[in-house]
Amino acid sequence: MNFKLRLGLVIMIVLIMFLLHNSFWLWGLDARAPLLFGFMPFAYSYYIGYTILAVLAMRLIIGLAWPDPPPGLFENTGADKRSEY
Amino acid sequence: MTNVIGIGLLVSYLCILVAIGVYGARVSLKTREDYFLAGRGLGSIAVFMALFASNITAFTIIGHAGFSYEVGYGAYGYVIGWSIFITPFTYYLVGYRSWLLGKKYGFATQPQVFGGIFNSKLIALIFLVLLLYYTLPYLVVSIIGGSLAFTTVTEGMVPYWGSALVLIGISLIYTLPAGLRGTVWTDVFQGTLFLVVAAFLLSAVARALGGFSVITADIMHSNPAMFQRSLSEELAPINWFSYSFVNSIAVVVFPQIYTRILAARSSANLKQVSLYYPLALAVIFGVSTLLGVWGSVAVPGLAGKEADNIVPLLIHQFLTPTWMVLGLVVVLAIVKSSIDSQLLSVAHLVTDDLLPRFKRLNSQQAVLWGRLLLVVFAAVAYYIALIRPAAILAIAGFAFSGFSIMLPVMIGALYWSRATAQGACAALILPTITLHLWYLGILPEWTTFGFMPVFPSFVLAVITLVVVSYLTPPPAPDQKEKTFGLFKEVFK
Numbered sequence: 001m002n003f004k005l006r007l008g009l010v011i012m013i014v015l016i017m018f019l020l021h022n023s024f025w026l027w028g029l030d031a032r033a034p035l036l037f038g039f040m041p042f043a044y045s046y047y048i049g050y051t052i053l054a055v056l057a058m059r060l061i062i063g064l065a066w067p068d069p070p071p072g073l074f075e076n077t078g079a080d081k082r083s084e085y
Numbered sequence: 086m087t088n089v090i091g092i093g094l095l096v097s098y099l100c101i102l103v104a105i106g107v108y109g110a111r112v113s114l115k116t117r118e119d120y121f122l123a124g125r126g127l128g129s130i131a132v133f134m135a136l137f138a139s140n141i142t143a144f145t146i147i148g149h150a151g152f153s154y155e156v157g158y159g160a161y162g163y164v165i166g167w168s169i170f171i172t173p174f175t176y177y178l179v180g181y182r183s184w185l186l187g188k189k190y191g192f193a194t195q196p197q198v199f200g201g202i203f204n205s206k207l208i209a210l211i212f213l214v215l216l217l218y219y220t221l222p223y224l225v226v227s228i229i230g231g232s233l234a235f236t237t238v239t240e241g242m243v244p245y246w247g248s249a250l251v252l253i254g255i256s257l258i259y260t261l262p263a264g265l266r267g268t269v270w271t272d273v274f275q276g277t278l279f280l281v282v283a284a285f286l287l288s289a290v291a292r293a294l295g296g297f298s299v300i301t302a303d304i305m306h307s308n309p310a311m312f313q314r315s316l317s318e319e320l321a322p323i324n325w326f327s328y329s330f331v332n333s334i335a336v337v338v339f340p341q342i343y344t345r346i347l348a349a350r351s352s353a354n355l356k357q358v359s360l361y362y363p364l365a366l367a368v369i370f371g372v373s374t375l376l377g378v379w380g381s382v383a384v385p386g387l388a389g390k391e392a393d394n395i396v397p398l399l400i401h402q403f404l405t406p407t408w409m410v411l412g413l414v415v416v417l418a419i420v421k422s423s424i425d426s427q428l429l430s431v432a433h434l435v436t437d438d439l440l441p442r443f444k445r446l447n448s449q450q451a452v453l454w455g456r457l458l459l460v461v462f463a464a465v466a467y468y469i470a471l472i473r474p475a476a477i478l479a480i481a482g483f484a485f486s487g488f489s490i491m492l493p494v495m496i497g498a499l500y501w502s503r504a505t506a507q508g509a510c511a512a513l514i515l516p517t518i519t520l521h522l523w524y525l526g527i528l529p530e531w532t533t534f535g536f537m538p539v540f541p542s543f544v545l546a547v548i549t550l551v552v553v554s555y556l557t558p559p560p561a562p563d564q565k566e567k568t569f570g571l572f573k574e575v576f577k
């Protein structure tokens with residue numbers, strides 16, 4: 001899979017996370033099911049679930065589109081190069 | 086405050102900070118890169134705690150708890166929900182590519198990175214001016230918020246002016262000698278401390294109020310609106326959506342955050358930070374939300390700004406003197422960790438990006454100037470925090486939005502090789518003007534179509550960057566190659 005395609009997948013993940021954050025259609029559950037498992041406020045516990053999803057999403061993004069720099073990339077570099085840029 | 090254990094804890098805490106400053110100064114090399122960037126050698130835990138501690142301000146435990154007191158559990162998602170994902174994501178989106186450029190070409194600040202990409206001294210200057218313009222009022226507000234909290238927790242025993250002096254003075258003790266290394270080491274210590282103590286504080290308040298289930302049932306009975314986001318005017322969907330563009334995407338633009346990303350030792354360190362960052366944000370804001378909401382039952386009847394005192398009030402009402410001192414330490418840790426990083430970053434920006442325009446500085450002179458400027462900015466911030474001028478507080482009110490609307494240019498510069506210096510210049514200036522016109526009430530409110538001003542300004546920044554870039558000649562191929570050639574070697 002080329003990098004552009006992988007970056008496209010990353011953008012999709014971001015859009016899904018944005019939609020899940022702005023999930024106004026679920027706000028009705030605040031009143032209908034105010035306590036998840038009988039003690040957890042829905043509006044609060046939703047974001048505990050969202051946090052777990054955020055970690056998984058970041059894990060996926062790192063795997064998809066976060067390569068390490070190749071060896072030797074930073075040889076002969078540093079602050080002394082700033083003026084050459 | 087007469088509790089011996091409590092005072093012992095407070096003194097130990099202060100001694101540890103001083104020891105870190107002294108030791109940090111002994112191991113620091115007297116070079117610019119070592120003083121301002123810790124030699125680009127920060128490991129995962131150091132970067133994580135440095136970013137987290139700089140990200141957390143008095144608002145987290147004071148302002149956010151006050152907001153939760155008023156609007157209920159929905160405050161959690163409103164304030165931090167989107168940040169939980171997007172803030173660490175921007176560490177990848179903007180942070181990693183900036184880190185690559187910094188490592189390759191020696192860049193240490195945003196003016197250097199983005200001025201370098203566009204080969205434009207003007208872009209560097211605009212970045213410098215905007216970053217200082219938004220960071221300084223934000224620094225002053227951090228000092229004001231922290232000092233008020235410190236005074237409240239000490240029941241007025243330390244007056245406001247004394248609290249501000251203590252906060253700034255202690256920050257300088259380790260920042261002045263040890264630079265970024267000093268602030269990062271204290272961040273690791275303080276970040277751990279406030280995560281642990283905040284969790285203990287929550288459990289102590291919960292026990293005092295009868296336990297989690299009892300409190301929740303109480304709130305359900307006395308104020309069911311705290312559970313329903315749709316009943317809060319402030320959490321209206323259009324505000325909720327707009328707020329996604331305020332604090333969450335601004336974080337990576339803060340110079341104190343950006344510089345710490347550049348100071349990471351390796352790509353692996355940044356990956357680990359981004360992966361686990363959501364958990365830290367969720368925990369600290371989760372604690373703050375619960376304290377605020379629970380406070381609405383425990384200490385009812387606070388209105389407006391009074392609600393911001395809910396955490397100090399809970400500490401007073403429900404905790405023993407030892408816990409009170411630990412609460413005080415948490416407030417100190419949270420406030421100071423953002424003040425020291427902001428002070429260091431403004432001193433760094435001026436030393437590295439403004440002074441060289443007038444005078445060539447060698448590495449040792451830069452460190453000397455950096456220290457001098459730290460003291461100057463600390464004194465100026467202290468003075469402004471004492472007189473609290475309305476204009477400064479007004480700018481701080483939209484500083485987050487100001488940072489946010491700089492993000493399109495940063496992303497464009499790092500991802501779009503057709504972006505031009507003229508496009509970037511226009512996309513930085515035009516939305517900044519409109520943001521001010523909206524906040525100063527010069528442009529009518531209806532022109533934002535009901536959104537917070539940050540959203541239309543953000544969209545304007547994107548459109549301006551694209552349109553002006555296409556209307557102006559493309560960047561020179563060799564200039565593009567220096568940035569995008571490097572990225573091609575990494576992102577295959």
